[in-house]
Amino acid sequence: MQYQRLGTHNWTQWREAILLLEAQIYEPSRQDTPETLERIICDGQSVSLAAIDGDRLAGFCLGAPLEYFAHVRGPAEDPARGSESALYAADTLVDTHYRGQGIGRELKARQIEAARSEGFTSICGRNRAGLAQAMWQLNTSLGARAVHIIEKDYQDGIEPDICIYYHIALSVP
Numbered sequence: 257m258q259y260q261r262l263g264t265h266n267w268t269q270w271r272e273a274i275l276l277l278e279a280q281i282y283e284p285s286r287q288d289t290p291e292t293l294e295r296i297i298c299d300g301q302s303v304s305l306a307a308i309d310g311d312r313l314a315g316f317c318l319g320a321p322l323e324y325f326a327h328v329r330g331p332a333e334d335p336a337r338g339s340e341s342a343l344y345a346a347d348t349l350v351d352t353h354y355r356g357q358g359i360g361r362e363l364k365a366r367q368i369e370a371a372r373s374e375g376f377t378s379i380c381g382r383n384r385a386g387l388a389q390a391m392w393q394l395n396t397s398l399g400a401r402a403v404h405i406i407e408k409d410y411q412d413g414i415e416p417d418i419c420i421y422y423h424i425a426l427s428v429p
Protein backbone atom coordinates (compact mmCIF):
# COMPACT_ATOMS: atom_id res chain seq x y z
CA MET A 257 0.00 0.00 0.00
CA GLN A 258 1.27 3.46 -0.87
CA TYR A 259 0.30 6.60 1.02
CA GLN A 260 0.20 9.90 -0.87
CA ARG A 261 -0.63 13.44 0.15
CA LEU A 262 -3.67 14.75 -1.69
CA GLY A 263 -3.71 18.32 -3.01
CA THR A 264 -4.07 20.42 -6.12
CA HIS A 265 -1.27 18.42 -7.75
CA ASN A 266 -3.30 15.18 -7.86
CA TRP A 267 -6.94 16.21 -7.29
CA THR A 268 -7.83 15.68 -10.95
CA GLN A 269 -6.19 12.25 -10.96
CA TRP A 270 -8.13 10.97 -7.92
CA ARG A 271 -11.33 13.02 -8.17
CA GLU A 272 -13.59 10.34 -9.69
CA ALA A 273 -12.39 7.60 -7.33
CA ILE A 274 -12.81 9.86 -4.29
CA LEU A 275 -16.35 10.86 -5.29
CA LEU A 276 -17.27 7.23 -5.95
CA LEU A 277 -16.05 6.00 -2.54
CA GLU A 278 -17.66 8.95 -0.78
CA ALA A 279 -21.03 8.07 -2.37
CA GLN A 280 -20.64 4.31 -1.79
CA ILE A 281 -19.63 4.43 1.84
CA TYR A 282 -21.33 7.38 3.53
CA GLU A 283 -25.09 7.56 3.83
CA PRO A 284 -26.36 10.76 2.11
CA SER A 285 -26.49 12.85 5.27
CA ARG A 286 -22.75 12.37 5.84
CA GLN A 287 -21.65 12.85 2.24
CA ASP A 288 -19.79 15.99 1.27
CA THR A 289 -20.44 17.59 -2.11
CA PRO A 290 -17.77 17.42 -4.84
CA GLU A 291 -17.21 21.16 -4.36
CA THR A 292 -16.61 20.74 -0.62
CA LEU A 293 -14.24 17.82 -1.18
CA GLU A 294 -12.27 19.81 -3.72
CA ARG A 295 -12.11 22.81 -1.41
CA ILE A 296 -10.81 20.70 1.48
CA ILE A 297 -8.24 18.80 -0.59
CA CYS A 298 -6.98 21.78 -2.57
CA ASP A 299 -6.70 24.19 0.36
CA GLY A 300 -3.11 25.29 0.93
CA GLN A 301 -3.23 24.05 4.55
CA SER A 302 -5.02 20.80 3.79
CA VAL A 303 -3.71 17.66 5.49
CA SER A 304 -5.31 15.00 3.32
CA LEU A 305 -3.96 11.59 2.36
CA ALA A 306 -4.84 8.69 0.11
CA ALA A 307 -4.04 4.99 0.46
CA ILE A 308 -3.34 3.55 -2.97
CA ASP A 309 -3.01 -0.08 -4.00
CA GLY A 310 -1.49 -0.16 -7.49
CA ASP A 311 -3.79 2.21 -9.35
CA ARG A 312 -6.77 1.67 -7.03
CA LEU A 313 -7.86 4.07 -4.29
CA ALA A 314 -8.22 2.01 -1.09
CA GLY A 315 -9.12 4.87 1.23
CA PHE A 316 -8.52 8.45 2.21
CA CYS A 317 -8.61 10.88 5.07
CA LEU A 318 -9.21 14.57 4.59
CA GLY A 319 -8.58 17.57 6.79
CA ALA A 320 -8.46 21.35 6.51
CA PRO A 321 -8.35 24.24 9.00
CA LEU A 322 -11.29 24.37 11.42
CA GLU A 323 -12.12 27.91 10.27
CA TYR A 324 -13.52 26.48 7.02
CA PHE A 325 -16.29 24.61 8.84
CA ALA A 326 -18.12 27.40 10.68
CA HIS A 327 -21.41 26.21 9.11
CA VAL A 328 -21.11 22.71 10.66
CA ARG A 329 -22.43 21.89 14.15
CA GLY A 330 -19.47 21.18 16.39
CA PRO A 331 -17.02 23.54 14.71
CA ALA A 332 -19.76 26.19 14.87
CA GLU A 333 -19.67 26.19 18.69
CA ASP A 334 -15.97 25.46 19.09
CA PRO A 335 -14.01 28.21 20.90
CA ALA A 336 -10.86 26.93 19.16
CA ARG A 337 -12.26 28.22 15.85
CA GLY A 338 -10.39 31.40 14.98
CA SER A 339 -7.16 30.31 16.63
CA GLU A 340 -5.95 28.93 13.29
CA SER A 341 -4.30 26.06 15.11
CA ALA A 342 -6.86 23.26 14.77
CA LEU A 343 -7.24 20.85 11.85
CA TYR A 344 -10.76 19.62 11.19
CA ALA A 345 -10.74 15.96 10.14
CA ALA A 346 -13.58 15.98 7.65
CA ASP A 347 -13.79 12.51 6.09
CA THR A 348 -12.01 9.22 6.66
CA LEU A 349 -12.96 6.05 4.89
CA VAL A 350 -11.54 2.76 3.70
CA ASP A 351 -13.11 0.75 0.87
CA THR A 352 -14.91 -2.26 2.39
CA HIS A 353 -12.61 -4.64 0.45
CA TYR A 354 -9.57 -3.24 2.32
CA ARG A 355 -10.90 -2.92 5.86
CA GLY A 356 -9.37 -4.52 8.92
CA GLN A 357 -5.82 -4.41 7.56
CA GLY A 358 -4.56 -1.34 9.41
CA ILE A 359 -5.10 1.13 6.56
CA GLY A 360 -7.44 3.41 8.49
CA ARG A 361 -5.00 3.53 11.40
CA GLU A 362 -2.07 4.28 9.08
CA LEU A 363 -3.97 7.08 7.34
CA LYS A 364 -4.86 8.70 10.67
CA ALA A 365 -1.37 8.25 12.13
CA ARG A 366 0.13 9.93 9.07
CA GLN A 367 -2.43 12.72 9.15
CA ILE A 368 -1.73 13.39 12.84
CA GLU A 369 2.02 13.42 12.29
CA ALA A 370 1.75 15.75 9.30
CA ALA A 371 -0.65 18.08 11.14
CA ARG A 372 1.69 18.24 14.12
CA SER A 373 4.75 18.98 12.02
CA GLU A 374 2.83 21.61 10.02
CA GLY A 375 2.00 23.58 13.17
CA PHE A 376 -1.48 22.41 14.18
CA THR A 377 -1.92 21.90 17.93
CA SER A 378 -5.14 19.89 17.77
CA ILE A 379 -7.32 17.82 15.49
CA CYS A 380 -11.07 17.89 15.83
CA GLY A 381 -13.89 16.13 14.09
CA ARG A 382 -17.31 14.53 14.23
CA ASN A 383 -18.15 10.85 14.53
CA ARG A 384 -21.67 9.54 14.20
CA ALA A 385 -22.53 7.30 17.14
CA GLY A 386 -23.28 3.78 15.91
CA LEU A 387 -22.56 4.11 12.19
CA ALA A 388 -19.01 5.42 12.79
CA GLN A 389 -18.32 3.16 15.77
CA ALA A 390 -15.10 1.78 14.21
CA MET A 391 -13.88 5.32 13.58
CA TRP A 392 -14.72 6.40 17.10
CA GLN A 393 -12.77 3.42 18.50
CA LEU A 394 -9.84 4.33 16.27
CA ASN A 395 -9.98 8.00 17.26
CA THR A 396 -10.18 7.26 20.99
CA SER A 397 -7.12 5.02 20.63
CA LEU A 398 -5.35 8.06 19.16
CA GLY A 399 -6.31 10.29 22.09
CA ALA A 400 -9.70 11.69 21.08
CA ARG A 401 -11.97 12.96 23.82
CA ALA A 402 -15.58 13.92 23.30
CA VAL A 403 -16.18 17.63 23.86
CA HIS A 404 -19.75 18.01 22.58
CA ILE A 405 -22.60 15.59 21.98
CA ILE A 406 -24.96 16.87 19.30
CA GLU A 407 -28.39 15.32 18.91
CA LYS A 408 -30.65 15.29 15.85
CA ASP A 409 -28.19 16.94 13.48
CA TYR A 410 -28.26 14.39 10.65
CA GLN A 411 -32.09 14.27 10.56
CA ASP A 412 -32.22 11.37 8.12
CA GLY A 413 -34.45 9.00 10.10
CA ILE A 414 -31.54 6.69 10.96
CA GLU A 415 -31.09 6.06 14.69
CA PRO A 416 -29.16 6.92 16.68
CA ASP A 417 -28.99 10.48 15.40
CA ILE A 418 -26.13 11.45 17.66
CA CYS A 419 -22.88 13.15 16.68
CA ILE A 420 -19.81 13.04 18.88
CA TYR A 421 -17.63 16.12 18.43
CA TYR A 422 -14.08 15.41 19.59
CA HIS A 423 -10.66 16.93 20.03
CA ILE A 424 -7.25 15.24 19.83
CA ALA A 425 -4.52 17.35 21.43
CA LEU A 426 -1.22 17.24 19.55
CA SER A 427 2.04 17.50 21.39
CA VAL A 428 4.67 19.98 20.25
CA PRO A 429 6.96 18.39 17.61
Ligand SMILES: CC(C)(COP(=O)(O)OP(=O)(O)OC[C@H]1O[C@@H](n2cnc3c(N)ncnc32)[C@H](O)[C@@H]1OP(=O)(O)O)[C@@H](O)C(=O)NCCC(=O)NCCS
Nearest residue numbers: 347348349350355356357358359360361388390391393394
Ligand atom coordinates in the same frame (compact mmCIF):
# COMPACT_ATOMS: atom_id res chain seq x y z
C1 LIG B 1 -13.35 3.58 10.24
C2 LIG B 1 -12.60 2.95 9.09
C3 LIG B 1 -11.95 4.06 8.27
C4 LIG B 1 -11.50 2.04 9.67
O1 LIG B 1 -10.69 1.56 8.58
P1 LIG B 1 -9.87 0.18 8.65
O2 LIG B 1 -8.79 0.26 7.66
O3 LIG B 1 -10.80 -0.97 8.56
O4 LIG B 1 -9.27 0.29 10.14
P2 LIG B 1 -8.00 -0.49 10.72
O5 LIG B 1 -7.90 -1.85 10.17
O6 LIG B 1 -6.81 0.41 10.57
O7 LIG B 1 -8.37 -0.57 12.27
C5 LIG B 1 -8.09 0.54 13.12
C6 LIG B 1 -8.97 0.53 14.33
O8 LIG B 1 -10.34 0.80 13.94
C7 LIG B 1 -11.20 0.12 14.85
N1 LIG B 1 -12.00 -0.81 14.09
C8 LIG B 1 -11.76 -1.29 12.85
N2 LIG B 1 -12.76 -2.11 12.47
C9 LIG B 1 -13.62 -2.15 13.50
C10 LIG B 1 -14.86 -2.81 13.73
N3 LIG B 1 -15.41 -3.61 12.80
N4 LIG B 1 -15.49 -2.59 14.91
C11 LIG B 1 -14.97 -1.79 15.85
N5 LIG B 1 -13.79 -1.16 15.70
C12 LIG B 1 -13.14 -1.33 14.54
C13 LIG B 1 -10.36 -0.57 15.87
O9 LIG B 1 -10.19 0.32 16.96
C14 LIG B 1 -9.04 -0.76 15.12
O10 LIG B 1 -8.01 -0.83 16.06
P3 LIG B 1 -6.76 -1.86 15.92
O11 LIG B 1 -5.80 -1.16 15.01
O12 LIG B 1 -6.27 -1.96 17.32
O13 LIG B 1 -7.32 -3.13 15.37
C15 LIG B 1 -13.55 2.10 8.20
O14 LIG B 1 -14.24 1.20 9.04
C16 LIG B 1 -14.55 2.90 7.41
O15 LIG B 1 -14.28 3.33 6.30
N6 LIG B 1 -15.78 3.10 7.94
C17 LIG B 1 -16.85 3.76 7.19
C18 LIG B 1 -16.66 5.23 7.03
C19 LIG B 1 -16.82 5.98 8.32
O16 LIG B 1 -17.80 5.84 9.03
N7 LIG B 1 -15.83 6.83 8.63
C20 LIG B 1 -15.79 7.61 9.83
C21 LIG B 1 -16.64 8.79 9.80
S1 LIG B 1 -15.73 10.23 9.43
